[in-house]
Amino acid sequence: MTTVLQVVGLTLTTFGVSFLLIAALGVWRLPDVLSRLHALTKADSAGLALIALGAACLKGRPDSLLVLGLCVVLVALSGVTIGHLIARAHLSEGDLE
Amino acid sequence: MSLAFDILLAFGVVFTAAAALGTHDRVASIAGFVVTGLLVALSLVRLGAPDVALAEAAIGAGLTGALLLRSAWRLKPAESRVSPAIDRIIVALIAVCLSGALAWAVYTAPGAALYPALVSERLAESGVTNPVTAVLLNFRAWDTLLEIAVLFVALILVRIVAPAHPQPVVLGELMLPFARIVVPMCAFLAGHLLWQGASVPGGAFQAGAILAGGLLVLMLGGFAVLTPRLLSWGMMVALLGLAVFAVAALSTEALTGTLLLYPDGAAKIWILMIEAVLTLSIAAMLCLLFCGMPRRPLNDV
Numbered sequence: 001m002t003t004v005l006q007v008v009g010l011t012l013t014t015f016g017v018s019f020l021l022i023a024a025l026g027v028w029r030l031p032d033v034l035s036r037l038h039a040l041t042k043a044d045s046a047g048l049a050l051i052a053l054g055a056a057c058l059k060g061r062p063d064s065l066l067v068l069g070l071c072v073v074l075v076a077l078s079g080v081t082i083g084h085l086i087a088r089a090h091l092s093e094g095d096l097e
Numbered sequence: 098m099s100l101a102f103d104i105l106l107a108f109g110v111v112f113t114a115a116a117a118l119g120t121h122d123r124v125a126s127i128a129g130f131v132v133t134g135l136l137v138a139l140s141l142v143r144l145g146a147p148d149v150a151l152a153e154a155a156i157g158a159g160l161t162g163a164l165l166l167r168s169a170w171r172l173k174p175a176e177s178r179v180s181p182a183i184d185r186i187i188v189a190l191i192a193v194c195l196s197g198a199l200a201w202a203v204y205t206a207p208g209a210a211l212y213p214a215l216v217s218e219r220l221a222e223s224g225v226t227n228p229v230t231a232v233l234l235n236f237r238a239w240d241t242l243l244e245i246a247v248l249f250v251a252l253i254l255v256r257i258v259a260p261a262h263p264q265p266v267v268l269g270e271l272m273l274p275f276a277r278i279v280v281p282m283c284a285f286l287a288g289h290l291l292w293q294g295a296s297v298p299g300g301a302f303q304a305g306a307i308l309a310g311g312l313l314v315l316m317l318g319g320f321a322v323l324t325p326r327l328l329s330w331g332m333m334v335a336l337l338g339l340a341v342f343a344v345a346a347l348s349t350e351a352l353t354g355t356l357l358l359y360p361d362g363a364a365k366i367w368i369l370m371i372e373a374v375l376t377l378s379i380a381a382m383l384c385l386l387f388c389g390m391p392r393r394p395l396n397d398v
Binding site: 074077078080081084085088 | 268269271272275278279282
């Protein structure tokens, strides 16, 4: 049971890290603000959720799910809101020009 | 495995700090500063100092970053100019000397090694089981009292300089659901940190900083209108912490004959009362540092 959980945990964490890597690659390589945001916000939330799930599996205790879940919810929430705010600010700057 | 993590972390701190210093864009520089602060907080966790890590993440990275951003908003964009090589060499030399002196002081001072044994010997008398809280609010409560006074002096200075209030701008429809979840959670988390500070890492400073973060969401989102009356109330709450702490110090002097020596067996309730008031007061002070003081027209003074 422990080994199964560990394998599942490591797999999920690896997937999560690769999501974050793709997000970083997107921020680095994509040409403009909106497409960078698109790459960042989605891959970021998904990557963190996968890592948190993996970490909970590695920890092997159900109560760690609560704390990690709270982290994921807060990061996803602020990610969505900040992405929205940045896009808004970018668009209104475009209007001014 | 953890060694690799620590080495990466150390390089990350240096790299983000260099990135923060190397860019000419103020906002990017502040972003670098905040990320450096978060990585420093993570290294403090690795060093086994979760109390300091919490304070660094909440105050050092979070609220200081917000204060810097607020100041950057008032300043003009930075001129991009390269300082002469001789200046940079002098600055580098001063930085190396300072780091060397700090490293020498840390490695030669015996205090760090002596302290834990002394604290754990008398921990049972302190009324709390978290050694950090025991030191901050009991053994060296005097220092904490002075720290609050220093914070208050900073607030008075801001009052004298009288910066412009930040103008709330319309932040869009996502701000309301965000505030609805985050603000109650901040209040809840602040209470949790305050209460658990007696036994595990947490305490008034961290709780106050998180509460202040929640209040800033309300202000910047435009949900709380900063009337002069509200700001005056904030000032009162900010003063309350120092006042209550000072009164507590004087009453312990009267009750036990020693400044900030709590009466036998009642240490926990004294500490909890002081910390609860300090939490509110620190939150008010940090908020007022961010949004400025109430302004009166000249003829009103």
